[in-house]
Amino acid sequence: DPEEILAQIRETERTMVRELMKQVANPEYGISDPSLAMYGRKDVTEGYWRLLSDCQYDIEEGIRLLRAACDWHMRVRPRMKELIPTVYSQRPGLFSLRQVGFDGDGRPVLYHCFAQDQAVSSDWTVDGILTHVVHIVENAGRCNRHKEGEERGGMNMRLVVDCSGFTSAPFSSYDNLTKLHQTLMLLYPNVLEGVLVVNYKQEVRIIWSGIVDILDDSLQAKVKFSSAKELDEHLVPISHDMVSWLQKEIEENGKEKLNAGQRNFWRAPEAGEHDPRGTSKFVAEFISKKPSVSDYESHPGIVYGNN
Secondary structure, three states: OHHHHHHHHHHHHHHHHHHHHHHHOOHHHOOOOHHHHHOOOOOOHHHHHHHHHHOOOOHHHHHHHHHHHHHHHHHHHHHHHHHHHHHHHHOOOOOOOEEEEEOOOOOEEEEEEHHHOOOOHHHOOHHHHHHHHHHHHHHHHHOOOOOOOOOOOOOOEEEEEEOOOOOOHHHOOHHHHHHHHHHHHHHOOOOEEEEEEEOOOHHHHHHHHHHHHHOOHHHHHHEEEOOOOOHHHHOOOOOHHHHHHHHHHHHHHOOOOOOHHHHOOOOOOOOOOOOOOOOHHHHHHHOOOOOOOOOOOOOHHHHHOOO
């Protein structure tokens, strides 16, 4: 019976998660606050599941990774949190990666467009990118509404990468890319449900072929390249209002010259115009008023650049 087999697999996974949590509680491992590695989750069970699945359910390896993630958060995160208000009050459009809504299952949808980035070549550093990505992913994780169970998939997100205005600056150092990938995989294993790449040209495919071996096999399998004709098909898993927003945003950012509203994507648009900050439901709940989700902050340019 397939359902019985699946139930047995799930129970085995739960047992492994409980064992990891038991081991983590042992003072000899020196993990003072394991929730640090679960980026603010009220229920960290699902985070432990992702961690274990990423290391093939090796308890000792899971503990090693957890200790490393906690150490990173304790050393680096306070400095990053201090930098965010200063940097984005002066340069609110530095990086465009932002949460713009949810898919049909309640997963956060993140969107990035090179044409909207106001970063120059010297801004594309490992620390600069990490500071921004950590802020976006951790906050998106706080408002995830995915209902697929407590242990599995509850923190997964979708990412849409719009290559309009593409620059190769972030990909100029293979060593930096490797370090960036390793750090993000340590902090957020298995966090992406899927990655959709749109408005790309041959240059993007060439660069992709040169860096794809950095990524683990599971992440490689989640990356899809979509032409304009295939876009609707690839957007099927995403909710109707999210699809409509993405189609309009991708269309606007694909134009030869961005209008002021798209360039200043962190600002509220004129009445009746497309809102680059996200879907109307998302903006109403998470940007236009104080979010009901504790400690949630949207794109730092929206939070600190409109004062």
